[in-house]
Amino acid sequence: xxxxxxKCINCEAPLQYNPQKLKFYCEYCRSxxxxxxxxxxxxxxxxxxxxxxxxxxxxxxxxxxxFEEFSSNTVMYTCQSCGAEVITDKTTAATFCIYCHNPVVLxxxxxxxxxxxxxxxxxxxxxxAQDRFFAxxxxxxxxxxxxxAQAELDKIKGVYYPYWLVDSLKDGCxxxxxxxxxxxxxxxxxxxxxxxxxxxxxxxxxxxDFPYPALNGEHSKALKYVNPxxxxxFRPFTMAYxxxxxxxxxxxxxxxxQTDVDKELKEYATRIYKNTITDYDTVEVNSVEVHTLQxxxxxxxxxxxxxxxxxxxxxxxxxxxxxTGKNYGELPISKGKLAAFAAIxxxxxxxxxxxxxxxxx
Amino acid sequence: xxxxxxxxxVMVCGTAAVLMAGxxxxxxxxxxxxxxxxxxxxxxxxxxxxxxxxxxxxxxxxGYDIVLTDTDTKDDxxxxxxNWGMIIPVSLVISLVVTGIAVWMIYRGYKYNGMTEPYxxxxxxxxxxxxxxxxxxxxHVTSVHINRGNDN
Numbered sequence: 001x002x003x004x005x006x007k008c009i010n011c012e013a014p015l016q017y018n019p020q021k022l023k024f025y026c027e028y029c030r031s032x033x034x035x036x037x038x039x040x041x042x043x044x045x046x047x048x049x050x051x052x053x054x055x056x057x058x059x060x061x062x063x064x065x066x067f068e069e070f071s072s073n074t075v076m077y078t079c080q081s082c083g084a085e086v087i088t089d090k091t092t093a094a095t096f097c098i099y100c101h102n103p104v105v106l107x108x109x110x111x112x113x114x115x116x117x118x119x120x121x122x123x124x125x126x127x128x129a130q131d132r133f134f135a136x137x138x139x140x141x142x143x144x145x146x147x148x149a150q151a152e153l154d155k156i157k158g159v160y161y162p163y164w165l166v167d168s169l170k171d172g173c174x175x176x177x178x179x180x181x182x183x184x185x186x187x188x189x190x191x192x193x194x195x196x197x198x199x200x201x202x203x204x205x206x207x208x209d210f211p212y213p214a215l216n217g218e219h220s221k222a223l224k225y226v227n228p229x230x231x232x233x234f235r236p237f238t239m240a241y242x243x244x245x246x247x248x249x250x251x252x253x254x255x256x257x258q259t260d261v262d263k264e265l266k267e268y269a270t271r272i273y274k275n276t277i278t279d280y281d282t283v284e285v286n287s288v289e290v291h292t293l294q295x296x297x298x299x300x301x302x303x304x305x306x307x308x309x310x311x312x313x314x315x316x317x318x319x320x321x322x323x324t325g326k327n328y329g330e331l332p333i334s335k336g337k338l339a340a341f342a343a344i345x346x347x348x349x350x351x352x353x354x355x356x357x358x359x360x361x
Numbered sequence: 362x363x364x365x366x367x368x369x370x371v372m373v374c375g376t377a378a379v380l381m382a383g384x385x386x387x388x389x390x391x392x393x394x395x396x397x398x399x400x401x402x403x404x405x406x407x408x409x410x411x412x413x414x415x416x417x418x419x420x421x422x423x424g425y426d427i428v429l430t431d432t433d434t435k436d437d438x439x440x441x442x443x444n445w446g447m448i449i450p451v452s453l454v455i456s457l458v459v460t461g462i463a464v465w466m467i468y469r470g471y472k473y474n475g476m477t478e479p480y481x482x483x484x485x486x487x488x489x490x491x492x493x494x495x496x497x498x499x500x501h502v503t504s505v506h507i508n509r510g511n512d513n
Contacts, residue, residue: 142467173492189504196499202492208485227479268482276490328475333468342464349456357448 016244019122094247162250172290173202174273178280214250225328
């Protein structure tokens, strides 16, 4: 397994990407480098690796005896810094050596067909992510007190996750039945006039950068709802951005997710057509037809801060968009606080209702 | 010193508790209702004093029924006690339902925190509308007779 470890040009210590400064820095000699400086230094290495077009399935020939049972899902690499042998799972593309904490990019996972077209570098640093998370928790009144303790948050990790970005030009039409309802009164008679319309809307919709998680697994829902990302920070992919973070490579092909993407785009198309049907009291969609004129799929890595917690024996996963800070995840709820709130609300409502009843009777 | 303070506090609290309990018990006791021996002459006196209502007194099963009639609107309304048999169950149901909805919404908010629109289709998916048809296919008019309340 080939690995890339971006070393400081000055002292050869590991380099890491700093989201706050948007620069690469060396925590030993405190040197800082821009993307252009690194590209000038490491660019040839990236190009060389990309030209190899390594096959998707890296044969785990380097897995020693005793690891056969994991061989389909694990690969071993040798840390260039300390020489330790480290095992990663099949989709890991960037990680740390668990012994010397040296950031390592597994270059074979990100070359050839698996080379991402674009990347959004982390914009939120780890400390900032934690601060935002605790500020968010402080507003949540039903969180258990023990959950908010700093000690609980020891598993925060910055991960670049793979996404398909779909540009799709669709042509289609929507048929609907819409109604206008008018009511007026003459004497003791109330009249209601219902006008029924057959409505058709047809046109082209140009979907741009529709994101779909390219990693199947337990995190796919979190990966969906940390979106949207802002296009302005898209950069051409270079492995240097992964240094100091974890990264996953995609484990789906376009054909695996095409049906799901088409289904979601059809739902969006329905909403877009429906939004043009105004001035009616009710709109009932009868049918929608959509077909694809052009489609282009891009592969990109997006930054996500992943936080794992345990509360009362249950695992909780919380994801934060590494660019915008948008959150998604399940939070534990304090049953005691919720019960107390429910009891107080119930008593208050009961008192108000009974007083209201007394005044009205 | 502390012991003395504690004893006095207990005494004050105890006295307050006894007084409160007594007050509550007294309030809870409904005095026996005594029919008022209101005569026709008394009703006329009240009507003259108030100049707003006329009072008619009839002998009922458990005493006297007093009917007040508004001199302007001729509206008569009988004084009634609140129907607690209806108010309490309705209040319980309303409180229970609203509390249940509130708890469910809070629970869902924690379970699916941040489940918002993942794709900004309004900005990223422009529509080039080629065809727009709105054909009227049916007009239907219905009427309902309004039952107006009788003012007399």
